[in-house]
Amino acid sequence: xxxxxxxxxIVATMGPATADINVLEEMYNQGLDICRxxxxxxxxxxxxxxxxxxxxxxxxxxxxVGILADLQGPKLRIGVVKNNSAELVTGEMIDITTKECEGxxxxxxITYPQFPQDVQVGEIVLIxxxxxxxxxxxxxxxxLVRCRIKVGGHLSSKKGVNLPNTKISLPCLTVKDLRDxxxxxxxxxxxxxxxxxxxxxxxxxxxxxxxSKGKRARVxxxxxxxxxxxxxxxxxxxxxxxxxxxxxLGVELPMERVPLLQKMIVNKCIQIGKPVIIxxxxxxxxxxxxxxxxxxxxxxxxxxxxxxxAVMLSAETSVGKFPVKVIEMMRRIIxxxxxxxxxxxxxxxxxxxxxxxxxxxxxxxACSLAHHAGAQALISMTNSGYTAFKLSxxxxxxxxxxxxxxxxxxxxxxxxWGVRGYYYDKYExxxxxxxxxxxxxxxxxxxxxxxxxINIASMxxxxxxxxxMMKLSYIN
Numbered sequence: 001x002x003x004x005x006x007x008x009x010i011v012a013t014m015g016p017a018t019a020d021i022n023v024l025e026e027m028y029n030q031g032l033d034i035c036r037x038x039x040x041x042x043x044x045x046x047x048x049x050x051x052x053x054x055x056x057x058x059x060x061x062x063x064x065v066g067i068l069a070d071l072q073g074p075k076l077r078i079g080v081v082k083n084n085s086a087e088l089v090t091g092e093m094i095d096i097t098t099k100e101c102e103g104x105x106x107x108x109x110i111t112y113p114q115f116p117q118d119v120q121v122g123e124i125v126l127i128x129x130x131x132x133x134x135x136x137x138x139x140x141x142x143x144l145v146r147c148r149i150k151v152g153g154h155l156s157s158k159k160g161v162n163l164p165n166t167k168i169s170l171p172c173l174t175v176k177d178l179r180d181x182x183x184x185x186x187x188x189x190x191x192x193x194x195x196x197x198x199x200x201x202x203x204x205x206x207x208x209x210x211x212s213k214g215k216r217a218r219v220x221x222x223x224x225x226x227x228x229x230x231x232x233x234x235x236x237x238x239x240x241x242x243x244x245x246x247x248x249l250g251v252e253l254p255m256e257r258v259p260l261l262q263k264m265i266v267n268k269c270i271q272i273g274k275p276v277i278i279x280x281x282x283x284x285x286x287x288x289x290x291x292x293x294x295x296x297x298x299x300x301x302x303x304x305x306x307x308x309x310a311v312m313l314s315a316e317t318s319v320g321k322f323p324v325k326v327i328e329m330m331r332r333i334i335x336x337x338x339x340x341x342x343x344x345x346x347x348x349x350x351x352x353x354x355x356x357x358x359x360x361x362x363x364x365x366a367c368s369l370a371h372h373a374g375a376q377a378l379i380s381m382t383n384s385g386y387t388a389f390k391l392s393x394x395x396x397x398x399x400x401x402x403x404x405x406x407x408x409x410x411x412x413x414x415x416x417w418g419v420r421g422y423y424y425d426k427y428e429x430x431x432x433x434x435x436x437x438x439x440x441x442x443x444x445x446x447x448x449x450x451x452x453x454i455n456i457a458s459m460x461x462x463x464x465x466x467x468x469m470m471k472l473s474y475i476n
Contacts, residue, residue, distance in 0.1 A: 005031075005399070006031060006331060006334045006335060006338060007334075007338055007395075007417050007418040008303075008308065008310065008311060008334045008337075008417060009033035009034060009309060009310040009311075009415055009416070009417065010033050010034070010311060010331065010334070011036050011068065011310050011311070011312040011313065011415075012027060012034070012035060012036065012312075012313045012323070012327060013035075013036040013038050013070075013312070013313060013314045013315070013316075013317050013318040014035050014037055014038075014042075014050040014317075014318060015042065015315075015318025015319050016046075016318070017317060017319055017320055017321075017323045018035075018050070018318065018323055019049060019050070019053075021053040021056065021057065023324060024057060025057055025060075026324040027317070027323060027324055027327045028057055028061055028063060028065065030324055030327040030331055031327055031328070031330070031331035031334075032327055033065060033066070033310070033414045033415070034065065034066045034190075034191075034310065034414055035054050035066070035067050035068070036070055036193075036314075037050065037051075037067060037068065037070065037184070037189070038070045038318065039069065039070060039071055039072050039176075039180040039184075040070075040072040041318070044183060051067065051187050058411075064410040064421055066190040066411035066414040068192075068220065068415070069180070069181075069184035069191070069192050069193065069217075070193035070195070070222075071173070071177045071180055071181060071192065072174070072176060072177060072180070072195060073174065073194065073195025073196040073222075074112075074171065074172065074174055074196055075160060075195065075196070076110065076112045076115075076160065076161035076162070076168075077111050077159065077160055077161060078103060078108045078111070078127060078157070078158065079100060079101070079102075079109035079110070079111065079157070079158065080102055080103065080109075080158065081102070081103040081104065081108065081155055081156055082102045082104050084156050085154065085155075085156060086103060086104050086105050086108075086154075086155045086156075087154060087155070088105060088132055088152040088154075088155055089105070089149060089152045090152040091152075092105070092149050092152070093146060093147065093148055093149070094106060094107065094108065094147050094148075094149055095107040095108075095144055095146055095147070096108055096110050096115065096125070096134075096144070096145045096147060097109055097143060097144050097145075098110060098112070098113050098143045099143055103155075103157075108155070112161070112168070114170065115145060116141050116142055116143055116144060116145050117139075117141055118166055118167065118168055119136050119145055119166050120166070121137065121138060121139070122136060123135075123136045123163065123165040123166050124150075124163075124164060124165055125161065125162075125163060126162040126163070126164065127155065127159050127160070127161055128155065128156075128159040129162075129247065129251055131151075131153055132151060132152065132155060133149075133150040134148065134150060135147060135148045160248075162248060162251040164226065164251070164252045164253065172196060172197065172198060172205065173194075173202075173205060173206065173209075178209075181209065184217070185213050185215045188216075188217075188408070189217055190217060190408075190411045190414075190415075191219070191220050191240075191241065191412070192218070193220040194206050194221055195222050195224070195245075196222070196224055196225055196248070197221045197223065197224075197228050198225050198227040199227065199228075199231055199234075200234045200235055200237075202221075203221055203235065203239050204238070206219055207219055216408055216412075219239050219241070220239070220240065220241040220242065220277065221235050221236075221239040221241070222243045222245045223243065223244055223249060223261075223265060224247070224249045224252060225249075225252055226252055229253070229261065232265065232268065236265075236268050236269060236272055236274055240274065241274055241275040241276065241277070241309075241415065242269050242274060242275070242276045242277070243277040243279050243312070244261070244262050244265050244266070244278050244279060245280055246279060246280040246281065247279075247280035250280075262306065263306050266278075266303075266306045266307055266308050267307070269309075270346050270348075271348050272393070273389045273390050275309040275310065275392075275415050275416050275417070276308050276310075277308065277309065277310040277311070277312050278303040278306075278308045278310070278311050279314065280312075280314065281296075282299055282303070282312065282316075282330070283296050283300070283313060283316045283326050283329065283330060284296065284315070286316050286329070287315050287316055287319065287321065288320070288321055289322075290321075290322055290325060291329070292326075297329075297333055300333045301333055301336075301337045304333070304337040304338065304343065305337060305343055307343065307346055307395055307417070308417075309392070309415060309416060310415055311330060313327070313330065341397070343395070344395050344396065344397040345367075345371050345394070345396065345397070346394060347364060347368055347371075347394045347395075348364070348394070349364060350364055356386070356390075356466070358466060358467070358468050359386065359387060359390065359467040360390060362456050362470050363387060363390040363391050363394065363456070363467070364394060365470065366378055366391065366456050366470050367394035368394075369454060369470070370397070370398040370454055371396065371397070373452055373454075373472065374452060375398045375454050375472070376447050376451040376452060377398055377400075377401055377446065377447050377453040378396060378398050378399070378401070378454050379401045379434075379437050379438065379441065379453055379455045380400070380401075380402055380403070380455070380456045380457065381402075381403045381404065381437070381457055381458075382402055382406075382409070382467075383404060383405065383406050384409075385402075385404075385406075385412060385413060387402070387467050388400065388416060388419050388421075389416060391419075391456075392416050392417045392418050392419055395417065395418070399420065399446065400419045400420070401420055401422065401437070401441050401446070402419055402420070402421045403421075403422050403423075403424035403440075404421065404422075404424065405424060405425035407423060409421065410423060422440065424436070427461050427464075428461075429461070430459055430460070430469070433457070434455045434457065434471060434473075437455065438453060438455070442475055447475045448475065449474075449475055449476055451475045452472065452475075453472075454470060454471070454472050455470070455471045456469065456470045456471075457469050457471075
């Protein structure tokens with residue numbers, strides 16, 4: 001039998017530490033599923049090198065590792081600080097200007113032109129992930145805001161700024177984002193991560209651009225703003241996937257709220273069948289350390305127990321010292337937790353009679369039958385991917401093997417919990433195709449003789465319609 005694979009997927013951010021194709025191949029072998037391109041850093045030449053390596057390795061290793069483009073969004077930053085160092089003293093006053101200058105203890109530049117118009121007296125300005133707290137005392141509404149330093153400390157250049165009380169007027173897609181989006185779509189990336197989502201209109205705008213260019217990329221809404229939490233149900237309904245971006249979310253909101261928000265969002269995504277990624281600081285210490293902290297091990301384990309589709313690494317793999325080891329450690333944690341029976345069978349009965357009701361019912365009953373009959377595999381064909389997402393949402397213990405003649409779908413499905421995709425382009429009789437698929441996974445060592453498996457399909461098969469049939473049988 002072939003070694004077991006993890007249900008929970010691993011997303012790793014590309015960077016200087018992963019630029020060598022041999023390092024990336026080792027990461028593949030340790031369990032990498034999705035490569036994240038962070039457009040906040042790096043240049044297009046570096047990205048093209050990563051894309052070339054990913055696609056070369058997919059071909060060499062017969063893998064379907066996907067690519068996620070993460071757009072920077074309206075990320076607010078301060079400008080350059082003199083000598084890259086300033087000491088802000090608690091209780092002192094400081095000015096924030098929209099006129100570019102070299103910052104110091106008395107004045108700093110912000111890259112947000114509308115800041116003096118949008119901010120109100122009494123609102124809080126957080127710098128460097130909330131390490132520095134400023135309170136707005138007055139604004140001239142044009143180019144200068146005066147603040148009192150509530151919590152001081154060391155300040156260096158180009159640190160991020162969060163405005164948890166301010167309704168910012170910047171668009172969700174900046175000029176830079178639109179340029180990066182064009183590049184990502186030209187390279188045919190699988191997923192586009194949209195940063196600082198505030199409402200469903202942000203998602204609609206991005207989807208419209210993707211569709212207008214005739215591209216297939218799906219949208220990941222990154223949840224890191226209070227406004228997104230207020231509209232979470234509508235956002236989950238409209239997007240193709242969710243990322244719980246805990247870094248900025250834990251600055252924009254009281255950080256003690258984040259664990260329960262994480263669990264709430266994961267649960268909602270499972271119920272509706274949308275992939276959800278848990279991100280930020282999962283194995284942060286492994287940027288420089290060969291082993292994670294015990295708290296980080298627990299954090300990854302809890303995300304797996306919650307039922308997240310994927311866990312994500314950022315600087316740990318992009319610039320960290322041990323990009324291969326961190327993938328190995330994450331895989332080992334996932335493997336251990338996935339021995340726990342209680343993480344499976346999050347079945348949810350379809351009750352709204354929409355056009356997908358028959359497919360939804362087949363998927364629900366297939367997963368329920370797999371549970372009660374002890375089936376060793378769920379096998380299906382899909383062209384759109386809908387059946388794969390729906391089967392996954394029930395979190396069956398039986399592995400999900402998805403066959404499709406849509407090659408681009410294979411890399412898309414690399415993000416989806418429990419799913420392994422295979423290319424298949426024959427459309428014979430239903431019985432012949434079912435036998436074919438069973439033989440393919442048997443030859444791959446994924447099942448053995450006398451294993452019970454469940455096939456679901458659409459009949460007649462050549463019409464590639466909605467799933468409407470289920471068959472329970474033995475491997476022989």
